[in-house]
Amino acid sequence: MGNDYLKELYQTVDDTFSYLRKKWTIPIIKGLFCDCKNFKGFLELNPGLSSKVLSERLKELEENGVVEKIVLNSSAGHTEYYLTEKGRRLNRIIFEMFNFALDEVLKSEDSIKLREESKESLKETLQMNC
Incomplete structure (x- = not known):
């Protein structure tokens, strides 16, 4: 179990960061946490995307099991996106990444x-x- 298990763990971490580090991925996931569900909503929430x-x-998020795509009306092209359980569990990872960034950017006593x-x-x- 030892080495193979560790290799699998490291690979899973690497795979997760592989899709999280791509530009716009975290803002899209954040949008899903804020109940943004459709294409137009994501574009409005993220100017420049x-x-x-x-x-x-x-x-990519759908392929990685983070997002579920639901077609409500195929003829009208009405589609909604939802976080899967796996996607919802990313909240702690994203939170800790933001904590790290906040601590790096806002270092002074005045910024506490x-x-x-x-x-x-x-x-x-x-x-x-929590």
């Missing part, structure tokens, strides 16, 4: 209040009940 990149990222407020806001956004 192109339809092409959004389509690519949603497809802003850092804590930002962390609390993110906890709420990511639906963390």
